Amino acid sequence: MNNNGVIIQTEDLVKKFGDLVAVDSVNFEVMAGEVFGFLGPNGAGKTTTMNMLSTILRPTSGTAVINGWDIVDHQNEVRESIGMVFQDPSLDDTLTARENLEFHAVVYHIARGERERRMEEVLDMVSLSERADDRVETYSGGMKRRLEIARGLLHYPKVLFLDEPTIGLDPQTRNYIWEYIEDLKQREGITIFLTTHYMEEAEHCDRIAVIDVGKIIALDTPEKLKDDVGGDVIRLTTEDDDAALAELTSRYPDLDMLNDPECKLCFEREHGEEFVPELIREFGVKIVSINIHRPTLDDVFLKLTGKEIRDEGGDRKEAMMKLASRRGAAPGTRSRGR
């Protein structure tokens, strides 16, 4: 790989729409073969950045290099290096899956003799071989998404861009798609750049950039980001809370108690999963239950921006989906912060 394994590098990327600065001087590097996530609320500038990288939008200033090609000066070479799965559907519904792939194969100059084999390969990968000759209008949302991913991979891109790859999909399909993505990374070794505002999804990434109001405010592995927020919050319930509290403070004088009147036996501790067995082994008071809350990316975002990612006013579609998921989804599928 050129440039020590760096496949995407941006240089002060800026996009303005009139007075609005959608992307404000963004700098980052993506290494070849990694899954790199852009995490942020709606309107943070995720899609705008991705559209600039994929040559759909011209940057107001600054530039980026993908696979050794400049996104402003060598648009065609960049376009050949990347695969794109957009946030909104971009299939031709009146054509069959195979015809959609054929169109793609031709515009990406895949040699005639090679086309058939590659189409079978990607269709098989997303388990759509049997439906390949049906028109796309008969497909479910999840099938369309899978077909789009298959199409994005047809020309063996160096970088696959996924813009909110699982938005609006049911949890089962979401898991399927993540299985494909992990599998892809293993088998093809391609670089995956994705945007998301689902915390669970960001967890799958090797590294994530947290973006808010057009700026990157943190960039690291999910683990490191969570560690930076602080330790795990441990909550004990015992038969005699006062005695337990006395024992805790005497044994661990440096223990970081939360001093929450609602929760007397709550404290913060790094590596809570190692601390708890040690604690139980010699604890004098009978423990009824122990709860360990590991920091989530929600907590990371809350700490970095002072707001929750889901509270951002999104577009109406998003608001509707949020409402629907609140009503329909089983409680506890999303852990709220402390």
Add this chain to the structure above:
Amino acid sequence: MEANTAREEEGRGPQKESAEEYLHRTSLERSLTGIFIVWLRDFKRFWRDTPRRLGAFVQPLVYLFLLGTGLQAAFKVFGAGETKYVTFMFPGILGMTVLFTSVFSSISILWDRQFGFLKEILVSPVPRTSVAVGKVFGGATTAVLQGTVLLVLMFLPNIFGFSWNTLGKALALIPLMILLALAMTSVGVAIGARLKSFEAFPILMNFLLMPLFFLSGAMFPLQGLPGWMNFLTKINPLSYGVDMLRAVALKGVDLTAGVNVMSKLPAEAAAKLQANPQLMEALQKVFPKMPTVQTQAHPLWLDVLVVAGFGAVMLGVAIWQFNRQE
């Protein structure tokens, strides 16, 4: 990774050519296959849409028979005697069919934008020029198909009749129709390329098309018009298009045969009339002589040149608009 090396090898090309020659050849090849696949997709979409396909075949018949027959009857009411109005109108209706279908076909670009497929095209390495040309070919194909339905109807007895002469005219009309369709689809693509609103599209198109159409001479001969209107018809590219079709279709057809009043009188009465110049003069005031319908305003070569030139300019604008797309 193995896949990538395979791809690079496949891209290297034969050794005989120089790198420059190879790049030039492949870029031309890529542009042409790009045009083909964009065209093919548009054509498949048209062909699979059964109501649209049926409509496309029925629409020209409606224009020709309902409008043509109705107006022919109306001319009789106004006392112009027997004209072959349907025959006169035939090239005009052909032009009109090609015009409307061509220009409106570019709404496919708005649909592509609406349903996201345009993004798939724009993010791909296919040259934007190929996309524009492919779209023009796609729209022109449907327009020419509709026009061909009309050409078959030329053989009906009350239009041109079944003869070798008609066959020759029909064949000669095909290339002219293709030229007109390409020029007019380019207008549509130039406008549709950057337009985002489905509401604005038909309004804009009608605002543009109606004057073009009415000033083209498709419905009435461009004769004896007031000066300002005459001027407008001269700068209307479509009037050259209609003139072009008419030059071929109406060649050697006498449109106003059978309006001679004298021939309807008994021979004796006619002789008497002719012997009396004063009476003859008075009679001619009551029955004004039918003016000859001018079937051609310009020489054919000029018509073709104007339509081709106009089409080339509009195609240039369409290509430019596509290259400017973000």
